Amino acid sequence: LFGVPELNCPEGFQEAQNKALQESEELVQKACSTPPGPETVMIFDQLSDSLCRVADLADFVKVAHPDFAFREAAEEACRNIGTVVEKLNTDVELCQSLRRLLADETVMSSLDPETRRVAELFMFDFEISGIHLDEEKRRKAVDLNVRILDLCNEFLIGTHIPNKIDKHVLPEHIRYNFTAEGNYLRVAGLHADCPDDLVREAAYKIFLHSNSQQLARLEELLVNRNSLAQLVGYDTFAHRALQGTMAKNPGIKRVWKDMLGNQMCNGTQKDFEMMTKMKTKLNPHNSMLMPWDHPYYSGVLRAERYNIDPGLYCPFFSLGACMEGLNSLFSQLLGISLYAEQTKRGEIWSEDVRKLAVVHETEGLLGYIYCDFFQRPDKPHQ
Numbered sequence: 001l002f003g004v005p006e007l008n009c010p011e012g013f014q015e016a017q018n019k020a021l022q023e024s025e026e027l028v029q030k031a032c033s034t035p036p037g038p039e040t041v042m043i044f045d046q047l048s049d050s051l052c053r054v055a056d057l058a059d060f061v062k063v064a065h066p067d068f069a070f071r072e073a074a075e076e077a078c079r080n081i082g083t084v085v086e087k088l089n090t091d092v093e094l095c096q097s098l099r100r101l102l103a104d105e106t107v108m109s110s111l112d113p114e115t116r117r118v119a120e121l122f123m124f125d126f127e128i129s130g131i132h133l134d135e136e137k138r139r140k141a142v143d144l145n146v147r148i149l150d151l152c153n154e155f156l157i158g159t160h161i162p163n164k165i166d167k168h169v170l171p172e173h174i175r176y177n178f179t180a181e182g183n184y185l186r187v188a189g190l191h192a193d194c195p196d197d198l199v200r201e202a203a204y205k206i207f208l209h210s211n212s213q214q215l216a217r218l219e220e221l222l223v224n225r226n227s228l229a230q231l232v233g234y235d236t237f238a239h240r241a242l243q244g245t246m247a248k249n250p251g252i253k254r255v256w257k258d259m260l261g262n263q264m265c266n267g268t269q270k271d272f273e274m275m276t277k278m279k280t281k282l283n284p285h286n287s288m289l290m291p292w293d294h295p296y297y298s299g300v301l302r303a304e305r306y307n308i309d310p311g312l313y314c315p316f317f318s319l320g321a322c323m324e325g326l327n328s329l330f331s332q333l334l335g336i337s338l339y340a341e342q343t344k345r346g347e348i349w350s351e352d353v354r355k356l357a358v359v360h361e362t363e364g365l366l367g368y369i370y371c372d373f374f375q376r377p378d379k380p381h382q
Contacts, residue, residue: 001070002057002370003347010073013058017077020054021084032093036101038111041119044098047088048122055081063156063380064372065349079149086145089129090138098123124244130232137231144228151221158214160380162188163206174199192295197283204292274301319373335361338369350376 001007006015027047034040054077061074088094101107102123108116130141164184167175177199178185191203225237234240238250247253272289275297280287282300289297315321323338330336339357348355354371372379 001061001346001349003344003368004057008346010067010069013054013061013070013073013077016054017058017080020050020081023050024084024088028088028091028094032097034097036097036104036107038107038115040097040101041111041115041122044122045118051081051085055085061349062153063160066376066378067349070349075153079146079153082149083142083146086129086142086149089125089145090131090133090142092131095123095126095131098126128232128240128243133232141228141231144224144231148221148224148228151217151224155214155217155221158211158217162186163209163211165206170202171198174202178203190292190295192292193299195296197286197293200292200296201290271298278304336366337361341368352376 001012004012004016006012006019024047027043027050031040031043031047034043058074058078058081062071062078065071065074098119101119108119111119129145130138133141162179164181164186167180167183167185170178170185174196175185177191177194177196178187180186187203187206189203190207191199194200194203222237229235229237229240232240234243236250238253242249242253247256275294276287276289278297278301279289279293327338330338337359339359341355341357343353343355348370350372352372352374354373356369356371358366358369360366
């Protein structure tokens with residue numbers, strides 16, 4: 001899988017995980033014993049990379065791979081590495097090695113701006129993870145972080161699960177729009193582009209119907225996030241999440257959101273009036289605009305306003321034409337070209353996945369992009 005030798009079977013994730021964890025232990029020891037200098041930042045970067053190489057790949061596979069065994073193995077690897085990352089973010093000795101570097105003005109002045117910034121970002125991770133707390137509270141912070149990772153994963157998986165309904169609940173003439181499973185119909189999306197109002201209404205109400213398990217996960221997630229934020233010294237999780245970003249804090253974000261809302265209000269109201277008129281025109285017996293109508297009637301309005309035959313512009317937006325356009329853009333701006341490559345046996349998780357080599361005009365091969373373009377049964381929403 002992905003050309004990684006260990007991942008020729010689900011059990012390979014355990015091997016890849018163990019290699020990453022062993023490498024990380026060696027790098028932690030090296031970081032703690034290395035005198036302050038540019039090498040310190042390099043070691044921290046290598047430490048982050050050794051863990052993220054496996055964690056990021058596993059994070060994708062646990063959602064996208066069609067084989068349950070691969071998804072399960074990837075999820076376990078992702079969780080184990082995530083737990084180690086949270087422990088490292090509260091490792092006092094590791095933090096001290098970075099703190100010594102940041103406190104050494106002579107060494108810091110010799111570093112280039114990018115290296116200094118990387119060092120500061122690593123220290124920021126320590127600070128928001130509770131490095132300043134006593135040992136018992138640091139351990140609690142790790143436990144909360146791990147539980148939050150688990151809940152996020154469970155919640156995201158839950159969002160991809162279609163809802164089912166007894167087929168007899170729906171009128172017979174619209175049942176063919178949904179996938180039949182015995183006496184049930186599976187609703188896996190909103191059918192927002194369907195011209196039948198009743199189909200859109202049914203899909204909206206069934207697919208978005210409240211799920212008690214999802215609500216329980218969400219509530220527990222919010223409680224744990226709030227507990228973590230307050231434990232490490234923030235008023236709310238929002239304060240913790242926004243520190244270090246352009247928004248800085250919830251107050252600034254709220255002001256920006258209100259300003260944006262005020263500027264968009266008139267235009268949005270006009271859009272809704274236009275959609276209502278269009279629905280009245282097309283469906284005079286049921287003209288009230290409903291939540292499941294917005295995507296459909298906005299599309300109808302665009303089609304009527306521009307009145308362009310799709311046959312005239314669709315050839316310009318075929319998958320091949322779009323990829324060629326991106327390739328031209330990347331080539332002109334960045335000196336990067338994309339080349340289609342043949343995949344090897346077992347390298348991809350579905351036969352219609354495409355592999356692209358990313359090649360720089362002077363630096364050569366930068367890496368690969370795997371493009372999972374096409375719809376298939378049980379594929380997660382993009």
